Amino acid sequence: MTSSFAPALNSAAALDAADPLASYREHFVHSDSREILSYLDGNSLGRPLAATAGKMKEFIDGEWGTRLIRSWDESWMQEPFRVGDRLGEVVLGAAPGQTVVADSTSVMLYKLLRAAMTGRPGRDEIIVDRENFPSDRFLVEGVAAELGTTIRWIEPDPAGGVSADEVRQVVGPRTAVVLLSHVAYRSGFLADAPAITKIVHDAGALVLWDLCHSVGSVPLQLDAWGVDLAVGCTYKYLNGGPGAPAFAYVRSDLQRQLQQPLWGWMGARDPFGMTAEYRPADDMRRFLTGTPPILAMQPLKHMLDLIAEAGIEAIREKSVLLTERAITLYDEILAPLGVELTSPRDCAQRGSHVTIDHPCFRKVVALLWERGVVPDFRAPRGLRIGLSPLSTSFAEIEAGIAAIRDALNEVLRG
Amino acid sequence: MTSSFAPALNSAAALDAADPLASYREHFVHSDSREILSYLDGNSLGRPLAATAGKMKEFIDGEWGTRLIRSWDESWMQEPFRVGDRLGEVVLGAAPGQTVVADSTSVMLYKLLRAAMTGRPGRDEIIVDRENFPSDRFLVEGVAAELGTTIRWIEPDPAGGVSADEVRQVVGPRTAVVLLSHVAYRSGFLADAPAITKIVHDAGALVLWDLCHSVGSVPLQLDAWGVDLAVGCTYKYLNGGPGAPAFAYVRSDLQRQLQQPLWGWMGARDPFGMTAEYRPADDMRRFLTGTPPILAMQPLKHMLDLIAEAGIEAIREKSVLLTERAITLYDEILAPLGVELTSPRDCAQRGSHVTIDHPCFRKVVALLWERGVVPDFRAPRGLRIGLSPLSTSFAEIEAGIAAIRDALNEVLRG
Numbered sequence: 001m002t003s004s005f006a007p008a009l010n011s012a013a014a015l016d017a018a019d020p021l022a023s024y025r026e027h028f029v030h031s032d033s034r035e036i037l038s039y040l041d042g043n044s045l046g047r048p049l050a051a052t053a054g055k056m057k058e059f060i061d062g063e064w065g066t067r068l069i070r071s072w073d074e075s076w077m078q079e080p081f082r083v084g085d086r087l088g089e090v091v092l093g094a095a096p097g098q099t100v101v102a103d104s105t106s107v108m109l110y111k112l113l114r115a116a117m118t119g120r121p122g123r124d125e126i127i128v129d130r131e132n133f134p135s136d137r138f139l140v141e142g143v144a145a146e147l148g149t150t151i152r153w154i155e156p157d158p159a160g161g162v163s164a165d166e167v168r169q170v171v172g173p174r175t176a177v178v179l180l181s182h183v184a185y186r187s188g189f190l191a192d193a194p195a196i197t198k199i200v201h202d203a204g205a206l207v208l209w210d211l212c213h214s215v216g217s218v219p220l221q222l223d224a225w226g227v228d229l230a231v232g233c234t235y236k237y238l239n240g241g242p243g244a245p246a247f248a249y250v251r252s253d254l255q256r257q258l259q260q261p262l263w264g265w266m267g268a269r270d271p272f273g274m275t276a277e278y279r280p281a282d283d284m285r286r287f288l289t290g291t292p293p294i295l296a297m298q299p300l301k302h303m304l305d306l307i308a309e310a311g312i313e314a315i316r317e318k319s320v321l322l323t324e325r326a327i328t329l330y331d332e333i334l335a336p337l338g339v340e341l342t343s344p345r346d347c348a349q350r351g352s353h354v355t356i357d358h359p360c361f362r363k364v365v366a367l368l369w370e371r372g373v374v375p376d377f378r379a380p381r382g383l384r385i386g387l388s389p390l391s392t393s394f395a396e397i398e399a400g401i402a403a404i405r406d407a408l409n410e411v412l413r414g
Numbered sequence: 415m416t417s418s419f420a421p422a423l424n425s426a427a428a429l430d431a432a433d434p435l436a437s438y439r440e441h442f443v444h445s446d447s448r449e450i451l452s453y454l455d456g457n458s459l460g461r462p463l464a465a466t467a468g469k470m471k472e473f474i475d476g477e478w479g480t481r482l483i484r485s486w487d488e489s490w491m492q493e494p495f496r497v498g499d500r501l502g503e504v505v506l507g508a509a510p511g512q513t514v515v516a517d518s519t520s521v522m523l524y525k526l527l528r529a530a531m532t533g534r535p536g537r538d539e540i541i542v543d544r545e546n547f548p549s550d551r552f553l554v555e556g557v558a559a560e561l562g563t564t565i566r567w568i569e570p571d572p573a574g575g576v577s578a579d580e581v582r583q584v585v586g587p588r589t590a591v592v593l594l595s596h597v598a599y600r601s602g603f604l605a606d607a608p609a610i611t612k613i614v615h616d617a618g619a620l621v622l623w624d625l626c627h628s629v630g631s632v633p634l635q636l637d638a639w640g641v642d643l644a645v646g647c648t649y650k651y652l653n654g655g656p657g658a659p660a661f662a663y664v665r666s667d668l669q670r671q672l673q674q675p676l677w678g679w680m681g682a683r684d685p686f687g688m689t690a691e692y693r694p695a696d697d698m699r700r701f702l703t704g705t706p707p708i709l710a711m712q713p714l715k716h717m718l719d720l721i722a723e724a725g726i727e728a729i730r731e732k733s734v735l736l737t738e739r740a741i742t743l744y745d746e747i748l749a750p751l752g753v754e755l756t757s758p759r760d761c762a763q764r765g766s767h768v769t770i771d772h773p774c775f776r777k778v779v780a781l782l783w784e785r786g787v788v789p790d791f792r793a794p795r796g797l798r799i800g801l802s803p804l805s806t807s808f809a810e811i812e813a814g815i816a817a818i819r820d821a822l823n824e825v826l827r828g
Contacts (some may be wrong), residue, residue, distance in 0.1 A: 106678030264520030290518025326554025
């Protein structure tokens with residue numbers, strides 16, 4: 001580390017000392033390991049909690065190993081809804097009975113898109129934006145191909161995101177559903193969800209929010225905002241582990257109107273009735289299909305307890321400080337090297353990650369990974385600095401930005 | 415336990431002493447716990463391995479906690495296919511490149527059904543049987559409703575299963591796909607998969623086998639039988655844990671012809687290319703949709719190692735002995751009480767569970783569960799005795815049948 005960097009390091013120490021959530025880092029595996037100098041990808045895969053392995057062992061020996069199949073009756077049939085309700089309470093701003101945990105985000109997106117497209121005569125258009133996450137765009141493409149739906153594309157500034165004005169310009173009497181990401185996976189742009197939801201409703205359409213990059217780091221008020229449908233993943237800021245299940249939210253008064261096309265036994269009114277015909281449940285259960293991933297939804301529960309204790313507002317406050325700090329250091333250290341900032345400078349328009357661009361970043365990220373500095377790379381030239389509030393220190397940001405500078409200088413020197 | 419039962423107990427001891435796989439029971443959690451006198455539901459939820467919790471801790475601390483997001487590059491992108499290939503090798507009789515682990519069985523069934531229905535002009539019928547598992551029937555109903563497909567129902571004997579003759583009578587030039595369970599969830603009937611597959615092929619249709627109730631207990635030769643499509647779950651005889659992911663098999667020469675409708679990023683040719691349009695991968699990857707359940711597929715791997723070591727043929731031999739023993743004891747002890755046998759007496763037509771029927775079994779099973787004897791109940795009057803070969807002893811069967819007798823007598827006495 002060069003001497004010119006010393007003042008910034010001192011400042012990180014001060015920021016960490018003043019951080020009311022600093023002690024939460026101790027709850028995560030290897031938070032002070034020398035192998036991981038700086039983990040800057042909690043927006044892609046959250047770290048495991050130190051308690052996770054022990055809690056899994058308890059589950060394996062107890063609910064699974066001792067209660068065995070009896071656990072389905074005693075607890076697991078309700079688990080996807082119980083964990084869903086807890087998500088609603090702690091991070092979604094959703095009253096009970098509207099959230100379920102199951103499947104992957106993409107599978108849930110398919111189900112809700114299809115459900116939103118049926119039984120709404122004259123409404124045959126889906127609105128989505130070109131900068132949305134590939135799965136979201138691909139699923140819309142696939143649904144449009146099978147149903148003959150028209151796709152209306154919003155073309156946002158790649159360095160920004162979808163504004164309320166852009167939505168107002170495209171939504172209309174033929175719109176069935178508008179699918180947007182609350183926080184853009186690349187730029188980190190934070191959309192104005194309440195305003196956009198209102199605009200979509202004024203046009204008589206439904207809104208489907210992808211919350212993958214906001215849930216657990218940005219406060220959500222799905223009920224208060226009047227959101228119709230939402231999905232999200234639990235392996236980013238909710239630390240559920242690689243490939244942890246998704247969640248889906250369907251506003252209570254919409255549930256009976258919407259039917260998803262994957263008719264599995266767990267979505268039936270009476271799953272163990274072994275009935276001759278499918279009759280969907282009246283409530284959120286109808287959005288289930290197969291046997292829900294009970295084992296895989298266990299780690300998530302412990303992170304929700306931690307978030308509830310810290311409070312989502314305090315988490316957002318730290319998130320803003322972390323991203324502000326990353327941008328300050330970018331301005332000082334990386335901008336002079338020709339690196340561009342892709343994320344919004346206004347923290348009110350930004351989630352919990354900061355993306356910077358440079359043509360050499362593919363090579364730079366490969367070098368960084370060898371050195372225990374772990375952001376991620378998003379083609380063609382983006383480096384994402386993900387700042388998971390409960391597990392990331394200001395020192396990690398400084399060490400990370402210094403390492404990016406050093407690696408970039410090495411690559412530039414050839 | 416009454417004295418009249420003593421001879422049978424001696425016999426169980428002899429059978430357990432002679433069992434070459436007896437020592438495998440020690441690999442499972444609580445196999446000798448007093449809390450679980452007799453676990454007879456491994457066909458519904460396999461017991462955890464004693465090693466599972468430790469292996470999960472290793473995974474959480476290592477691949478997840480230390481390698482973090484780097485594990486996607488280093489290992490996880492291939493994990494659904496690597497575990498799939500291992501399934502192919504150990505239990506499916508499938509060469510590499512044809513099996514993937516992801517989603518739930520029902521979601522995978524939907525994808526394969528839809529894929530089998532597209533691009534096959536003039537073939538607009540699905541064949542399925544009335545005794546098939548509810549999800550299978552419901553999914554066919556749903557697909558038929560959305561595509562305008564005709565369903566041709568086979569009506570098998572509820573106490574048996576679908577015969578090759580029954581299939582021959584219904585399959586024809588308009589059949590797109592025949593969906594059958596290899597082992598029936600209720601009766602335990604083992605269908606003649608190679609003969610039926612040939613009959614379906616002779617009619618120019620595709621066969622889709624649901625292997626949930628056979629995989630891990632009955633030897634499979636998907637490649638040799640010429641099977642087109644198959645799905646199965648990993649939480650029964652593969653001990654993957656509650657809600658563990660499903661697997662799908664698609665014969666290699668069919669993969670490029672079939673397209674499933676859930677277009678997610680993980681099914682794309684270049685998942686991290688973040689491309690403008692969806693282009694499905696050329697291989698099994700195209701049957702993926704969202705981020706695959708990496709954490710949830712870990713426990714399964716250890717059970718596959720155990721099955722590989724024991725050998726699936728030896729497992730089947732023990733399975734046959736276990737179900738024979740259950741039927742012998744049924745004849746001696748339960749038939750005199752008016753209990754009916756629903757499963758085939760011919761072991762060549764039987765999987766690894768035995769179903770018996772009595773109008774009082776709902777109450778009986780509730781009593782048994784309190785006593786640490788755990789079969790399951792299938793409405794309206796079935797009690798399933800599931801005999802997972804590596805974790806079940808002959809003593810457990812005897813204790814279980816004695817307990818069923820005692821509980822039934824109590825209920826009958828009121």
